[in-house]
Amino acid sequence: MSRKVKILGTGKYLPRRMVHSSELDKKLGLKEGWSEKKSGVSYRHYVDTETASEMGANAARQAIEEAGLSIHDIDCIISASGTYEQPIPCTATLIKIQLDLVNTNIPCFDINSTCLSFVTGLDTVSYLIEANKFNRVLIVSSEIASPGLNWDQKESCILFGDGAAAVVVGRSEADEASEIVASLTETYVEGAHYTEIRGGGTSLPATSYCADNHNEYLFDMNGKAVFKLSSKVIGGFMKKLFEQVPFKASDVRMVIPHQASGLAMRIMRQKLGYTEDQFMNIIATHGNVISASIPMALHDCIKQGRIARGEELMLIGTSAGLSLGAVLLVY
Known part of the structure; x- marks a missing residue:
């Protein structure tokens, strides 16, 4: 189902x-x-x-300025992030405070699907805008x-970096081509434990932390297993995605992938059949900045005129779960 939704501005x-x-x-x-050789990362920011x-x-x-809007034109704030500043309240509320919007009642909530949080957020929000629930939504990773x-x-x-990206999304005008054409997310639970942080939730709360189990509270990934499973399912995923649209994968002008690692992106590009200029x-x-990777790359793509x-x-992109997710859109 296509949705008349437009990316109005981006920031980083x-x-x-x-x-x-x-x-x-x-x-x-x-x-x-x-x-650097192993990760493809020359430098990242902490x-x-x-x-x-x-x-x-x-x-x-920056995203609001690029959209030519005022902060008071925004009617919803969503934090689409794989990490959070504190468990409660949601990070979107804390961002609202930082934006000096304490005297407004616009809603805030978080969407977390780890590295795919921005893609999931954009997909979800597009339906809300299409249904006239919101007009201009700020999505922050x-x-x-x-x-x-x-x-x-x-x-x-060695893969990861810190940072933030934001996108303002709104309704397209009737005479504008901008729209979300199709989207797809699939989760393959055989990979659920390939990427995880086991501590910090209700099964292993913060009060259980000690020197003997501190690794349970740190990021744990079986990179080879993630790569093997994602390589196995990507072909069928792409077939289902493009069955929804009237154009071919080769018609896509630019691909904005999750910046997982240099090797992972190189192999994904080759599997999907895109040139370096299209990818x-x-x-x-930057390194892998979790959910912010895709909107950061989108921001740079737009700023560079690509x-x-x-x-x-x-x-x-892929995310813990193991999930594959994609959004096809007309910019």
Whole structure:
């Protein structure tokens, strides 16, 4: 089902602290160059004093300005993030405070499907806009991965960075081509435990933390298993996705993938049959910023003039679950 929804503006914020892969090589006792070669990341950013809500608000202000709107034109704020500033209240509420909207009653809520949170948020919001529930929605993905990394897992800890991205979404005018054409998400639960943080929820609460189980509260990923399963299902997923639309995968002007790792994106691009010019890649200067990766890459794609209004765009990625998700849209 297509929806007359338009991306009105985008924004991005990166923390002040830049961390080069050579610094991680020293931290991990590795040969210089190992981290960059393995991850595809030259440098990433880690928070210094920034909070998730501060970063999200900074990205949001830019997105609202790019949309030519005022903050008071927004009628809903959604945090679409895989991490959160605190368990309660939702991060969207904290972002609203940072945006000085304390005297308004616009609703705030969070959507979390880990790395696919932005894609899920955009897909969900598009139906709400189509149904006239909201007019202009601010979707913010603000991620702080660095405190939860397990430095004993060298192949995963070198991948991640911190940062935020925001997108303002609204209704397209009748004479505009902009729309969401189709979307698809599938979850393959055989991969549910390939990527997880087991501690911090009700099964292993914060009060159970101790020196003996501290790894349970850190990020844990079986990268080879994730890659094997996603490679197995991507073909059938793409077939189902493009069965919904009147154009072929080759007609897509730009693909905005989740910035999982340099190797993962290279193999995905080859499997999907896209050229490097069609495949937005910012991994070298950002790392994997969880759910913010896709809207960050979208922002850079637009700012660099690599996509124009009326052209087809695909947002696609994987997330813990294991899930595959994509949105096809006309920008």
